[in-house]
Amino acid sequence: MHQFFVGPNQIEDDTAIILGKDVNHIKNVLRMKIGEEIRILNGRDDKEFCCQIEKMEEEQVLCKIRFVKQGGLELPAQVFLFQGLPKGDKMDLIVQKSVELGVTEIIPVATKRSIVKLDEKKAGRKEERWNKISEAAAKQSRRQHIPKVRSVMEWQEALNYAKEFEVKLIPYELSSGMEETKGQIESIAPGQRVGIFIGPEGGFEEEEINLAKEGGAIPITLGKRILRTETAGFTILAWIMYHLEKE
Numbered sequence: 001m002h003q004f005f006v007g008p009n010q011i012e013d014d015t016a017i018i019l020g021k022d023v024n025h026i027k028n029v030l031r032m033k034i035g036e037e038i039r040i041l042n043g044r045d046d047k048e049f050c051c052q053i054e055k056m057e058e059e060q061v062l063c064k065i066r067f068v069k070q071g072g073l074e075l076p077a078q079v080f081l082f083q084g085l086p087k088g089d090k091m092d093l094i095v096q097k098s099v100e101l102g103v104t105e106i107i108p109v110a111t112k113r114s115i116v117k118l119d120e121k122k123a124g125r126k127e128e129r130w131n132k133i134s135e136a137a138a139k140q141s142r143r144q145h146i147p148k149v150r151s152v153m154e155w156q157e158a159l160n161y162a163k164e165f166e167v168k169l170i171p172y173e174l175s176s177g178m179e180e181t182k183g184q185i186e187s188i189a190p191g192q193r194v195g196i197f198i199g200p201e202g203g204f205e206e207e208e209i210n211l212a213k214e215g216g217a218i219p220i221t222l223g224k225r226i227l228r229t230e231t232a233g234f235t236i237l238a239w240i241m242y243h244l245e246k247e
Helices: 021-029 090-100 120-140 155-161 178-186 206-214 229-245
Strands: 003-005 015-018 037-041 047-056 061-070 078-084 105-110 167-171 193-198 218-220
Touching: 003 120, 015 021, 015 047, 021 047, 021 061, 037 061, 078 090, 078 229, 090 105, 090 120, 090 229, 105 120, 105 155, 155 206, 167 178, 167 206, 167 229, 178 218, 178 229, 193 229, 206 218
Parallel strands: 003 037, 078 105, 078 193, 167 193, 167 218
Antiparallel strands: 015 061, 037 047, 047 061
């Protein structure tokens, strides 16, 4: 069943109204017909609206809400991925897979060892692209919310953004002790905000680690092997997902 997101004001009584680019997608790409069933989420409530296409107009698709399900598809804690800007198109993959794993927000971060340097124009285009990838991944993985990809932040700006988070973890190749990592992940509780800081190729500089520690971040290890920047994020997100959903 295909899934679409709408704004809260696009749910009226027993009708859901689909607008924008999804109208063309339904009519001309998917070639859906009157009477076909779709799943609609409004990005706010923890609900799935199971609908049937009732009417197709030039700029909107009207859907009859058949029944509503409580979703429960989101992680019980909010996980924010602070990703050091990687080379090439790696960020596309990072956004896609992080959304599948349940991330709440993705914040690209310009660190000292980031090879990629984005000017304002390039950063704007990248941000738009990454948010489109996030939306597509959210639909594919049946997320109830579309994780936002924020504008690129500098290191101190990212630390300030996470200042009030209850948990802040920073995988670092000079850390050791998997029991410490295990304990930190198992301490994450429902309702908390969790910041995960991942370095780019080449990792973090010691100065950045020290600033993160001053801000309350805890260095952890992800094992004995050196992981690529894209693999490190997926690894810790998968561990957190398992911990929060193992019951």
